[in-house]
Amino acid sequence: MMASDDIINVSEADFEYQVVAYSQQVPVIVDFWAEWCGPCKILGPMLEKFAQEAQGGFRLAKVDVDANPGLAMQFNIQSIPSVKAFVGGKMVAEFSGVLPELKVREFLSGLTPSQDGLMLEKAFSLLNLQQPKSAERAFRKVLETSPGNTPALLGLAKSLLLQGNAGDGQLLLRNFPASKEFISAEKLRPLAEALREIDEEVDLDSEDPLKAAYTNSLLLVKRGNTPAAIDGLLEILRQDKRYRGGKVRQVIIGLLELLGENDPMARQYRNELASVLF
Numbered sequence: 001m002m003a004s005d006d007i008i009n010v011s012e013a014d015f016e017y018q019v020v021a022y023s024q025q026v027p028v029i030v031d032f033w034a035e036w037c038g039p040c041k042i043l044g045p046m047l048e049k050f051a052q053e054a055q056g057g058f059r060l061a062k063v064d065v066d067a068n069p070g071l072a073m074q075f076n077i078q079s080i081p082s083v084k085a086f087v088g089g090k091m092v093a094e095f096s097g098v099l100p101e102l103k104v105r106e107f108l109s110g111l112t113p114s115q116d117g118l119m120l121e122k123a124f125s126l127l128n129l130q131q132p133k134s135a136e137r138a139f140r141k142v143l144e145t146s147p148g149n150t151p152a153l154l155g156l157a158k159s160l161l162l163q164g165n166a167g168d169g170q171l172l173l174r175n176f177p178a179s180k181e182f183i184s185a186e187k188l189r190p191l192a193e194a195l196r197e198i199d200e201e202v203d204l205d206s207e208d209p210l211k212a213a214y215t216n217s218l219l220l221v222k223r224g225n226t227p228a229a230i231d232g233l234l235e236i237l238r239q240d241k242r243y244r245g246g247k248v249r250q251v252i253i254g255l256l257e258l259l260g261e262n263d264p265m266a267r268q269y270r271n272e273l274a275s276v277l278f
Contacts, residue, residue, distance in 0.1 A: 007051050010061045012070045019061050023086035027058040027111040032072065032082040034065050039098045040081045046101060047083070050108055058111065085111050123155055128260065130224075132162035150179035157188060158258055164222030166195030184257055190247060191254025194218055210236055210243055221255065230255050230269050237276045249277065 010018045010030075019028045031047055033040035044062070051060040065072040065080060075084060078096075085093040085107075095107060123138035139156040142149055153172060160169035170192035176185040198218040217232035233252050236243050252273055259266035 005059070006054070006056055007048055007060045008062070010063055012068050015061075015063070015068075015071055019086055020089050022059060024089055026056065028061055028086045029058055029108070029111075030061045030063055030084045030086065032063045032065050032075070032077050032080050032084070034080055036066075037080050043081045043083070043098045043104075046104060050104065054108075058108065083107075087111060120149070120152055120155070123152070123159075127155060127159060127162075128263075130162075132159040132224075135159040136163070148177065150177060150181045153177075154181040154184055157185065157192075161188065161192060161195065161221075161254075162224065162226075162258060164195065164224075166192050166199055166222075170196050187257040188254045190250035191221075191258070194247065194251050194254075195221060198222070210240060214244070214248065218251075226255055226258060227265060234269070234272055234276055237273075241277060249273070 008018060019030055022028055029047065029051070031040075031044060033044055047060050051058065063071055065077060071077075075082075075091075080096075081098065082096045083094060084091050093107065093111065099107070119138055119142050123135050123142065126132075126135035126138060136156060136159040139152045139159060142152040143156065146152065153176065157169050157172040157176075160166075160172070170189070173185050173189045173192050176182055195218055198215060213232055213236050217229045217236070220226075220229035220232065230252055233248050233255075236248050237252075241249075252269070256266050256269055256273075259269075
């Protein structure tokens with residue numbers, strides 16, 4: 001075994017720091033083993049190989065139970081090899097004995113985020129920070145390696161609509177695959193259609209004040225001013241709840257979907273929409 005920050009030997013003296021505290025940064029996999037244990041000589045190298053492949057995705061901590069009987073007693077080690085996983089300062093998973101490589105990989109993958117997972121998390125963070133162009137790039141990177149990733153597809157559609165790119169956004173939503181994100185995609189479709197229509201016809205000088213207000217609200221969406229757009233659309237509903245056959249309500253619901261459930265403005269606007277309609 002090559003010593004590194006990712007593969008280390010730990011003892012009773014440094015277990016708290018090297019395992020428990022370190023697991024606040026990355027997952028730590030603890031391999032309880034002994035020199036005389038035959039199965040340990042199969043599982044140990046397997047874990048070391050995976051740790052090297054992960055390149056810092058997790059730390060492998062080796063505990064010799066003969067040299068550290070206190071740790072073996074503390075964690076109730078009845079047989080070896082025994083593996084325990086620590087995340088966020090707590091033990092979250094374990095197994096004993098030698099498992100097939102595929103099962104060990106599955107065990108580790110449940111603890112360590114994939115590169116796609118990290119990129120997807122970054123993309124949604126950028127979306128929440130109102131940086132749709134950067135979010136779009138991040139979502140596209142995920143989709144390069146995982147074309148069927150429906151959270152990424154939904155995120156990409158949202159980032160496109162936030163930039164006023166109704167054509168590409170509408171195309172994504174029309175062909176959205178069946179998934180748990182499908183309902184969210186359906187809520188966005190009327191918004192995408194409305195934005196696409198406004199690309200083809202802009203009429204701010206209409207003699208119909210509601211039509212002019214509707215057009216202006218959609219232009220505000222394309223300029224990235226979602227709150228002002230919702231305010232304008234709510235005012236239209238106050239004057240005519242059935243304007244455009246209920247499409248205004250659907251567009252507002254699409255905009256609320258863009259903001260996201262946890263956005264405080266979205267919660268406020270949902271209450272306002274309910275009060276206007278009912």
